[in-house]
Each structure stands twice: as C-alpha cells, then as structure tokens.
Amino acid sequence: MSEIDRISAHFGDAQVSRRRYDRERRARIEAEQLLEAKSRELYEANNALRKQAESLEETIRQRTADLEAARAQAEAASAEKSAFLANMSHEIRTPLNGVLGMAEALNDTPLTKVQRDMLGVVLQSGHLLQNVLNDILDLSKIEAGKYDIEEIAFDLKDVVRSVQAMFGFAAKEKGLDFRIDFGPGSEGWIMGDPNRLRQILGNLVSNAIKFTREGAVHVLVEVCPVGAGHELRLIVRDTGKGISPEEQRRLFKPYAQSNAAMSREFGGTGLGLSISRRFCQLMDGELSVESSKGHGATFTARFRVGRAQTPCATSEQGPEEELKQLLQARPHRILAAEDNKTNQLVLRGLLKGLDCSLEIVSDGGALFSAWQQKRPDLVLMDIQMPVMSGLDATIAIRDEERKAKLPRTPIIAISANIMRHHEVEYEEIGMDGCVPKPFRKEQLVKAILASLKRHQNTNNL
Structure with a gap:
C-alpha cells in the first residue's frame, strides 16, 4: 500500500470516528435534555402533589374542626334537651303526685x-x-x-x-x-x-x-x-x-x-x-x-x-298489713323532708292509719337537725328543696354516722327526678331506695316495709 493510500485510509477512519463522536455527543445532549425535562416534570409533579397534600390536610383540618364544632353543638343541644326534659318531668310529676296522692287518700275514706x-x-x-x-x-x-x-x-x-x-x-x-x-x-x-x-x-x-x-x-x-x-x-x-x-x-x-x-x-x-x-x-x-x-x-x-325463685311466703298478709304488724311491735319514728305543702298532705294522708310517728320538715337542713336530735327509724327524703337539698342532707347524715359510729338510718328518696342517672346518684351517696313521684300508697308502703325489714335483719346479724 502506498503512502497516499495509508493517509487516505487513516483520514477515513478519523472521519468515521468523528461521526461516531458527534452521534454519541448528540445522544448524550439529548439524554441530558430528556433527563432535565423529566426531572423538571417530576419536580413540578412533586410540587403539585405537595400542594395538593397541603390543601387536603387543610381541608381535613377544617372538616375535623367543623365536625368537632357540630358534635359539641349537638352534645350541648342534647344536654339542654335532657335538662329541659328532667326539669319538665319534675315540674309535672310534683303536682301530679298531689292530685293522685290525695285522690288515693280520699279513696280510703x-x-x-x-x-x-x-x-x-x-x-x-x-x-x-x-x-x-x-x-x-x-x-x-x-x-x-x-x-x-x-x-x-x-x-x-x-x-x-x-x-x-x-x-x-x-x-x-x-x-x-x-x-x-x-x-x-x-x-x-x-x-x-x-x-x-x-x-x-x-x-x-x-x-x-x-x-x-x-x-x-x-x-x-x-x-x-x-x-x-x-x-x-x-x-x-x-x-x-x-x-x-x-x-x-x-x-x-x-x-x-x-x-x-x-x-x-x-x-x-x-x-x-x-x-x-x-x-x-x-x-x-x-x-x-x-x-x-x-x-x-x-x-x-x-x-x-x-x-326467678318465688320467695317463701311468711304470711298471707299484704304489704300494708305486714307493715302495720311491724310498726305495732314497737313505736317507729318516721322523719320526712318535703318542701311542697300539697305533697306534705299526701304523705300524711297515705300514711294515716299506720302506727307510727310522722314528722315532716320543709328542707334538708331542718331534716338534718331533726335527725341529729331525734334519731328516727326511717327518713323519707325529697331531693329538690331549699336551704339544703336531699342529696346534701343524705351525705351529711352518712358522714355523721361514720364519724360517730352510729347505726345506719334507712333513707328513701321520694323524688320527681327519676332519670336513670338520678337513681344511680341516690344509690352512690347512700340512699336505700327510691319511690318516684307520683307514687301510689302501695309503692310507698312496700318501700318502707322493705327498708325497715332490711335494717332489722342487718341489726340482728
């Protein structure tokens, strides 16, 4: 091969290498441009996603706040409704107890x-x-x-x-x-x-x-x-x-x-x-x-x-006859707190004929003082009263009994507040039962009889 041919061949190889280099360079530039474009797209997509997530979080926070506000409002409305119904129940049951109680007392004449x-x-x-x-x-x-x-x-x-x-x-x-x-x-x-x-x-x-x-x-x-x-x-x-x-x-x-x-x-x-x-x-x-x-x-x-197991019948007597017999065995003192004058008459009318001493006071404070002085055998306690409520009077009596190591006095609530949470509260503070207003004579007699018998059995242990 002549010198010219060698130079020509070398030049041809150089051209091929140049073209290959140019192609690779263009491909690299295109790849870099594509990568840059894709990176930019990914950045923009991530940015959009971040903004969307932030917006969604803000929406969720707002919705949660709205739901919390709505829940609080609903709970407040429910509490107001419950309080209203409880108050209306008390305000209706109290005079209704006077109507039905006096009618039942009159029926015994x-x-x-x-x-x-x-x-x-x-x-x-x-x-x-x-x-x-x-x-x-x-x-x-x-x-x-x-x-x-x-x-x-x-x-x-x-x-x-x-x-x-x-x-x-x-x-x-x-x-x-x-x-x-x-x-x-x-x-x-x-x-x-x-x-x-x-x-x-x-x-x-x-x-x-x-x-x-x-x-x-x-x-x-x-x-x-x-x-x-x-x-x-x-x-x-x-x-x-x-x-x-x-x-x-x-x-x-x-x-x-x-x-x-x-x-x-x-x-x-x-x-x-x-x-x-x-x-x-x-x-x-x-x-x-x-x-x-x-x-x-x-x-x-x-x-x-x-x-349920049927209790063994101790006698053929009804509750009222059994209570009369229990009261005749020894004199009993019953102390009652009731601020409503009509319902005081109801208590006297329904318990008339029972061999017991009944004293009625008009508030919890007066009842606590009378309890300290006279130590009754049983207390009938209204709940909503001036000066001292029936709840506070009961707490005071139970505290005094614990401090002075006195025998427990049976306390029965006679109340127009008869929602379930009221009854639970009565039991928790130490009351022995509840007779809801308006009550019948039979209900009152049964409650008194059960409390006195339970108290009697406890003392005999």
Whole structure:
C-alpha cells in the first residue's frame, strides 16, 4: 500500500470516528435534555402533589374542626334537651303526685257510690297523664341511647293485676268485658323489668279500650320456654273497628297514628305503640299486630325474661298489713323532708292509719337537725328543696354516722327526678331506695316495709 493510500485510509477512519463522536455527543445532549425535562416534570409533579397534600390536610383540618364544632353543638343541644326534659318531668310529676296522692287518700275514706265513681275518673285520668309523660321521657332516652333495661325479680301476676286495676274503671264505663287470663308458665316470679312490662301492657290495654266501642278486651299472659331461656307473651285482643294493612304500616312510627280522623276522634300522642315496640326490641323481643278492617285487632308483645325463685311466703298478709304488724311491735319514728305543702298532705294522708310517728320538715337542713336530735327509724327524703337539698342532707347524715359510729338510718328518696342517672346518684351517696313521684300508697308502703325489714335483719346479724 502506498503512502497516499495509508493517509487516505487513516483520514477515513478519523472521519468515521468523528461521526461516531458527534452521534454519541448528540445522544448524550439529548439524554441530558430528556433527563432535565423529566426531572423538571417530576419536580413540578412533586410540587403539585405537595400542594395538593397541603390543601387536603387543610381541608381535613377544617372538616375535623367543623365536625368537632357540630358534635359539641349537638352534645350541648342534647344536654339542654335532657335538662329541659328532667326539669319538665319534675315540674309535672310534683303536682301530679298531689292530685293522685290525695285522690288515693280520699279513696280510703267513706264515700257514696257516686263519689267513688267520680274519684275513679280522677284516678284514671291522672294515671293516663302519667303514662303519657313516661312515654315521652322514655322515647327521648331511647333515641339518645341512654336507656337501661332492669333485670330484677318480681311477681308477674302482681304487675299484671296492677294494670287491670288501672284500666278496670274505663272498661266498665264503656260496658266492655275486660278480662285477663293467665296461661301456661305464668305462675310465680320472673326476672325482668316490671316497669317496662307495666308500661307495655298498659299501652296495649289503653288502646284496646279506647278503640273498642262495644264487645270485649281480653288479655292472655303466658311464659313459654324458648331455646335456653323463656319468653313472656302478652296477647291483647279487642273487638274494635280493626286496622287496615295501610294503617298498620304507620302504626309503630313515633308521633303518628294510623290516620288523622282517628286522631281527632280518639286523641292520643301516637307514642304508645312506638315506645312499646322499642321496649320489646330492647328486651330481645318484638311487638306485632294481626287485624283487618271491621274485625278487631290482636297485639302480641313478646320479650325475653328469666325464671326467678318465688320467695317463701311468711304470711298471707299484704304489704300494708305486714307493715302495720311491724310498726305495732314497737313505736317507729318516721322523719320526712318535703318542701311542697300539697305533697306534705299526701304523705300524711297515705300514711294515716299506720302506727307510727310522722314528722315532716320543709328542707334538708331542718331534716338534718331533726335527725341529729331525734334519731328516727326511717327518713323519707325529697331531693329538690331549699336551704339544703336531699342529696346534701343524705351525705351529711352518712358522714355523721361514720364519724360517730352510729347505726345506719334507712333513707328513701321520694323524688320527681327519676332519670336513670338520678337513681344511680341516690344509690352512690347512700340512699336505700327510691319511690318516684307520683307514687301510689302501695309503692310507698312496700318501700318502707322493705327498708325497715332490711335494717332489722342487718341489726340482728
């Protein structure tokens, strides 16, 4: 190969290398530009994502603050509603206790048949008003999720018969055959909530009598084994006008009646069936209806109960006779605090005839002073009073008993404040029981008897 050829070949190789270098350089520049562009895109995307995250966090903070404010507002409104209902309950129950208490005391005096019938109307109307008040308060507590079902032993027949006595006059006035039959399993005592049973059966019987112009209202009470437990069934049949399928669909809605015409004709709040169904459901049961237009109606309430041991009967006496016998064994002093003059008369009227000394003072301070001086056998304590409340008076008595090592005095609350948290508070400060206003003589007598017997048994240990 000549020198020229070698130079030419070398020059050609150099050109090839130059072109390769240029290509690689351009590729590197393009890669760097692409990397820069992608980096810029990634930076901008990250920046946008950061701003979006910051915006989202701010939105979440704002929403959380709004929710907290709404929750606080709802809780404040709920607290105000509860306080209002508790106050209204107290303000209604206090005078209602005067009406029903004096009527019951009057019922124990000699009356003509006409007078006794008129008094029956007063008692019936008062109990119906009490039932309406209970329904309103109970529905409010259930909606707030604050309702507790009791689980105590009680005599099934006693509770059912108290409902029968409550509505017997209304049925008789309309000429209806009102009968309650006790079916299988209804003998003896059961475990459950006697007040809810009374309320459910009372609502069903009240409606049956209200909507039945002629014919009969029959109630069947039975306790049936279901699985490992028992179920109480209350079957209420009437010969009233019946309920159409369309009306049945609205029947258990709160504040609603089956139709407007019925509401105008018969009155009522529309709460009875709704609250009764809620109670049944809270006790693992249900309330149902079978009816057709013109053929009456059958309501069946069923809910879980337990079996309880029936206490051994110590005597054939009723509570009042047993209390009289206990009081006759030795003189007893009962000290009561009640600031309402009418309810002072109620206490005197209902406890008249019992062999005991009853002293009534008007506030907790006066009661504490009288307790220190006279050491009564039992205290009946109103709660809302001037000077010193019943709660403060109870705390003062329990403190004094502990310091001086004195025997415990039974204290029973007689109060129109009967929300569940009130009853818990009464127990926590050392009260031995609570008789809610308006109360019947039987309730008061049973509470006094139970407290005195418990106190007597404790002292004998």
